Amino acid sequence: MRKISIFIKHYISYICTGLSWGLMLLIFWYSEYKVYGGNLKTGFTYALICPPIYALSYYLNKEDRKERLEQKSKSKLKISNIINDIILVCLGLFFLWVIVFRNPYLINIYLCLSVILFYIIITYILPRKECEKKNRIEDSRWLVSIIFGILTVDVLLFCIIANPITVKEGRQLVGDTGYENVQFIDNIKDPIILESIFADCDLLLSKNEDALNFYLYRGTKYGESYGIVVSLVGRRIVAESKDENNNSLLYFYEIHRND
Secondary structure, eight states: OHHHHHHHHHHHHHHHHHHHHHHHHHHHHIIIIIISTTOSOOOHHHHHHHHHHHHHHHHHTHHHHHHHHHHSOHHHHHHHHHHHHHHHHHHHHHHHHIIIIIOTTOHHHHHHHHHHHHHHIIIIISOOOSHHHHHHHHTOHHHHHHHHHHHHHHHHHHHHHHOOOOHHHHHHHHHHTTOEEEEEEEEEOOHHHHHHHTTTSOOOOOTTTTTTOEEEEEEEETTEEEEEEEETTTTEEEEEEESTTOHHHHHHHHHHHOO
């Protein structure tokens, strides 16, 4: 029992990092592929691949990095930090401008902005008295766990703030308008494709209504089969067309049936 306690105490930061990474992946995957049908763009693939590659590179080059840090003069390090800070502040302001004035539905912008804010917190708010302490804090596995936690919370907050309609809610919306046997077919990820398939409809999309793509459903009404499109952002039906009169729609069904 004592050995287990010592092992956990020694490797607790690694354990927490692994658990927080796993939780982040689970939230990313479930939100993107189960709840929103692949439309949320959380960057699940990057979150799965990049951390292990970075961790491997980090430990393979650990000794070389220590030597480089020791060789750098304090003045050069200070100038380098100032340049990095200016770049990050500019990026942060640009991301805020995009969210407020351009498109508030780009989740990757929120993720990047959170990382920048986290960097500012550990650089200027947390007290540090000496360079060695600074390097020790920045290289801590605990900070990696905190970053994973922040990114996880980011996705959850984005879902609450942006409030895109889910696949399940979209199916319910279509059913509430009188359609029966409603099936989710796939996503339409380009307004141009939407316009070409539903050329017989007057598509009047509001600002940023195409920011998170569209759900395509198939349902029946009065004994006839229809294709119905729901906007994630607008939370409404934006197009509907009878199957038998729309060869493009039937072809889209066939393609995604074979996927």
